[in-house]
Amino acid sequence: MDPIGYERNGETSGERLDRHWSELLQELRLVQTGTQILFAFLLGIAFQNQFHTTDGFTHAVYACTIVAAALAVGLFLAPVAFHRFLYRQGRRDQLVTIADHLARGGMACLVVSICGGLLIALDVVLPRLAAAAVVGGVLLWFLAFWLILPAYVRQKR
Known part of the structure; x- marks a missing residue:
């Protein structure tokens, strides 16, 4: 039985x-595209005239959000x-294990960037x-x- 939990007959x-x-x-193909679109959208926010009139809280959330999105893109492409x-x-065994950790890190950064973008919009x-509270x-x-x-x-298995 493999680590994922299911057996393939005759699989080496x-x-x-x-x-x-x-x-x-x-899996990475799916999340890379969405993350890159989110990152591109976030990059554009800083160049909007209305953004310059927002307060320090919004700027801080934006900075954390765009950094998290950049880190997610980097981790998903790594x-x-x-x-x-x-x-x-x-070294396929090492590659698969390390890539799994990179993808998990990318997902954590993605959640932070999604929540940050949502907070900027809902604010x-x-x-x-x-x-x-909604975020x-x-x-x-x-x-x-x-x-x-x-x-x-x-x-439960």
Whole structure:
């Protein structure tokens, strides 16, 4: 049985690593595009005239949000660079493990950037405390479906 928890009849260790690498790349293709679009959108905010009239809180949230988005982009793209350096080195096991950690880090940064972008937008239309409460709820929603539910399902096995 492989670490993911399901068995493939006749699958060698190398085939399993290749499958895991392919699955990870498919997942990264999905999140890379959305993260890059979010990052591009966030870059444009600083150049809007209205943004310059906002307060220090908004500027601080924006700075944290855009840095988190940049880190997410970097972490989601890192497995590709990592693969280039390890190509044909016979280290697929390390590549898959490290790329998994990079993707998890990218997802954490992505959640921060999504919540930060949401806070910037909601702060315009809601009282700040209400905007922060909604963002807290969204963060809990992400935690529930990205961490708690998978942990629950994994534990039930």
